[in-house]
Amino acid sequence: MALIVQKFGGTSVGSIERIEAVADRIAKHHASGDQLIVVVSAMSGETNRLIGLASEISDEPCPRELDMLVSTGEQVSMALLAMSLQKRGVDAISLKGSQVAIKTDSFHSKARIKDIDSTRLHAELSAGKVVIVAGFQGVDDQGETTTLGRGGSDTSAVALAAAVNAAECQIYTDVDGVYTTDPRVVDGAKRLDSITFEEMLEMASMGSKVLHLRSVEFAGKYGIPVRVLSSFKDGPGTLISVDEDNLMEAPTIAGIAFNRDEAKLTMVGVPDTPGIAYQILGPIGEANIEVDVILQNVGDEGKTDFTFTVSRNDLSRAEAILETHISELGAMEWRSDSKIAKVSVVGVGMRSHAGVAATMFRALSEVGVNMQMISTSEIKISVIIEEKFLELAVRALHSAFGLDADEAGDTDA
């Protein structure tokens, strides 16, 4: 008998029919003797419907009231799931964040979990109940309802798994695991049986939105094994493992990640002096714009070009900041380009395998893709390329690293 935390996302509980299917799955699992805590998101579309109502009233609704509003979404789906289980003869109870209690700080709409009281969870489990918990929400010290921000239900599930020391945290979603790359781009993309937290973090931050970034960080920090599974078909999914040592014969590269959501800004002809990077990026950071890849050219006659990438959503704000500061920086002009994309090879194996960069650059060069910027970390190499070459580059890299389904690169742990 194991204690398992399961999380079902909005698509998985998006209609009564789907809620009933989830109840079938839980009832079957419960009958096997495992204790289950089930975290649910709001029915798909519901959170957006509620935010839409608020935005009809105000462009900047009070975060406290917005949390009061959107936290109803999970309350609806969890009550319906409880009813559906009860109909099947499974004793079940739904609990709001405040009833658990999932204690958070008071930053409405982006609260962080401080502590989870497991007393009631254990009491209900001991009484033989399936405990259904509202994802995405918590309660602060003053009893105010808080939400964890988008994707927060994954974080709720992982935090609950840590609080009750669960054997595994299973994230049910609309895909059947983590793939070597997006199957919509590469036909031969393969499901990974396992991946490390570090690799998953890099994949997630690149736009592989199977899991919310924060929940992966959280799971890694507390060493909670997380499994990504499909709500709609049976299968082993992908296990995100605590420790790469668990992976026998780890492959060099776990996958190819990519992100279209980047834009590039260049400050042309700034003085090549110490501190110029800070002078440019300081105001950007103050405006809460995150910078990704940074490139400073070698100076020529005391002048240099300074290039960095931001999220496309932030491009116009970043442009305005550069425009404001151009004269005080002594720059000649600024330029921007939103027709770029980032492609990354990710894998803990590259720590011990030389030549990953060489293989990557050769593969891109062979298909004629020019690299505009390069950024590396211990387990990742990213390049910025023209957006129109994105699919071409991903396919070439997927093949070059032996990840195609019919090739030898076995990813089984």
Next chain:
Amino acid sequence: MALIVQKFGGTSVGSIERIEAVADRIAKHHASGDQLIVVVSAMSGETNRLIGLASEISDEPCPRELDMLVSTGEQVSMALLAMSLQKRGVDAISLKGSQVAIKTDSFHSKARIKDIDSTRLHAELSAGKVVIVAGFQGVDDQGETTTLGRGGSDTSAVALAAAVNAAECQIYTDVDGVYTTDPRVVDGAKRLDSITFEEMLEMASMGSKVLHLRSVEFAGKYGIPVRVLSSFKDGPGTLISVDEDNLMEAPTIAGIAFNRDEAKLTMVGVPDTPGIAYQILGPIGEANIEVDVILQNVGDEGKTDFTFTVSRNDLSRAEAILETHISELGAMEWRSDSKIAKVSVVGVGMRSHAGVAATMFRALSEVGVNMQMISTSEIKISVIIEEKFLELAVRALHSAFGLDADEAGDTDA
């Protein structure tokens, strides 16, 4: 500066546009210096939508989970109203039943309020805020969400008014007050400036569904002045007063109430012995069927007929019970008739004015309406008639008691 509790029903907050209109009204009132506690229902249709989702899953959903589900409706409307007030520069905060706290017993879906803690209400009011409270919901001693049953938002408002000792409880609705009778039946129906709790109770129990019966009982018990007003147009509404002595020159009759929702059952030829009424009505009561008017004919040769009325919804169940018991009661047969209606004249004035019954019976006889059953109380006379004569009877009585708008029967207090 007065402390006022206001309640806005589902129709009044049924769309963003209407919520904005309610916010306008509250902002204007708040600017006058009064302290306001505002109770809201769910947006019209929302509670039914949620119950519909539950009924797709189960015919008898667990009441605890049903409360968890439907209590979200008020949480949505109160958050939207708070945002709408904040946009107008009015400091506002919304509170769930558990946050107030509105303490109830644990009878889910029909909980009764035990106690209201006014500490937080007074704190928020003292901070200059308009306090918006979710109607219809409370919390039990175990922290479980409860609901008060349909119409419970009126009860929430009256109970809050009692808890904070409010000067007045204002119920905003889609009518502009209580009328002498249904204006859809009698063109000359007049809005009453005031009415006593006892009269309002009789009017409400007759199908004048301006206010929920339980809230009127509650207001009468605690002596909270209640005013019924329109959300959509300005006007003084109708004051439901604590004490009839406040009404100078109370009119004889406050209004003509009626109810189409009755059905009549007759047990024919039962033995005319003591206890026969109990033997017939006992099983009816055990089946939770409420009996309204009762008539036992004078016996003839030791046999009598026993007639009573029930709600039409309960008719088929009541018929089945009579059928089951007919032989043991020694009755000859039973009959039923659902084509009946009840018409009542209501008024505290009839206590001191003789001749009300005579006026009523003469008026009905003049238009050829036959009375099948008669029932009286201190402030009400009801008659059961054929349903097809209902409008005719109501108009005749409205006129006979001088209630028509162009007549002298002034109802001003």
